[in-house]
Amino acid sequence: MRCPHCHAGLQGEGETLRCSVHGVIKRSAAGVYLFLQDGAGYFEEHWQHNRLPEMPLAKRETGIRFLSFLFNEAAPRGSGARWVDVGTGDGVHLAIVREFYPEVEVVGIDISGPGLEAVAQRFPKATLLHADGQSIPLQDNSADATFSYGTLAYMDDPWKGLSELVRVTKPGGLIGVWFYPKRGDLLGLLFRLTRRMVSKVPTLYQRALADLIVPFLSLLPTASGVSLKNASWKACREVVLVNIAPPNLIFPTQEEVCEHFSGLKCDVVHSDQANPISVWAKKRVDLIAP
Ligand SMILES: C[S@@+](CC[C@H](N)C(=O)[O-])C[C@H]1O[C@@H](n2cnc3c(N)ncnc32)[C@H](O)[C@@H]1O
Structure with a gap:
């Protein structure tokens, strides 16, 4: 592995990884190497x-x-x-x-x-x-x-x-x-409008808006094929949210x-x-x- 900041090779393996410039890369109790200190986004x-x-x-x-x-x-x-x-x-x-x-x-x-x-x-x-x-x-x-x-x-x-x-x-x-x-049709337009609106509201409302869309999932051309016919409400909401809520999406x-x-x-x-x-x-x- 290498340091994401200075690109130097990391020393050690298993529990402890160390960059000579940026110090120790911590590992969570579950075993995830923590290259990012602060969660954001x-x-x-x-x-x-x-x-x-x-x-x-x-x-x-x-x-x-x-x-x-x-x-x-x-x-x-x-x-x-x-x-x-x-x-x-x-x-x-x-x-x-x-x-x-x-x-x-x-x-x-x-x-x-x-x-x-x-x-x-x-x-x-x-x-x-x-x-x-x-x-x-x-x-x-x-x-x-x-x-x-x-x-x-x-x-x-x-x-x-x-x-x-x-x-x-x-x-x-x-x-x-x-x-x-990329969708150039009416659905694409509706999708872009929904995204513009949803990205501006707090997380709690984003989930509520996603819940309104969940029942229509089987009618919409989703890439994952997830709908209430084959997955739980929570799984459907997750799929809706990743489409409508993240601020960046090209x-x-x-x-x-x-x-x-x-x-x-x-x-x-x-x-x-x-x-x-x-x-x-x-x-x-x-x-x-x-
Ligand atoms: C729509 S989900 C897809 C997850 C999975 N690949 C799948 O097919 O179900 C997008 C994933 O990308 C991750 N992600 C977004 N930006 C990222 C970045 N800059 N670096 C690494 N992961 C990122 C998110 O945390 C999320 O788990």
Whole structure:
């Protein structure tokens, strides 16, 4: 691992990590490495109020669909392989990788402390880093694969987040991202208006407004497929809130995502047309320093 502030390699392992300039990186009782001292921003609280006791089945299916390209590729997946999940959230992708490839080390990174604490309780041996995906505390070329589902779009600088995924991926490794697709129709307009209104009201009212939308979830084209038909009210509210409440949320086109990958010297190897915007790219091998 490396220090997110000065980028120096960290000394020690297990319980204690130390940067010679910035001191000790603390670890929470549940085992989360605390690279961020103060929680801030929408998601710090989000997972405190919307922690789910169960994983909605629809989310698992959507997650498997996203990861299937990685699973079908010859990415290292045995003991010693390391995959990185930026924006771990409730741990849905971490759980899927554990189920299919139990020997792979999945490093889960999230900006939300309460979210990671909940994941740590579910997966006591997971490597979890409370850190900003725009400054990943991992060394260059240290992961066999990286992915980030529905997370980069919330960052102050989503393309910095993408460049960080590429930086930590080994040459030849896969990088997968999923973004909310841009909607130009009436629903898209309503969605943008709702977001503008909701981001200005206190958290309590945001939840009340989300509750008004929950019953309509099965009529709206949600990416996760979560609705009252297959998930609890709380799980539905969580899905509504992440769409309407966070202050930052960009909607790039598939072309923009591919262009950014190309600018980072990655070749797009897969884009799921039926599940926009789901893109996998491979980091060029010629990026290895001579
Ligand atoms: C919509 S949720 C998606 C979670 C999960 N990937 C999933 O598919 O269910 C977005 C996640 O991104 C995290 N997040 C937002 N900004 C981030 C950042 N700058 N660095 C790391 N994680 C971030 C949030 O805390 C949240 O858990």
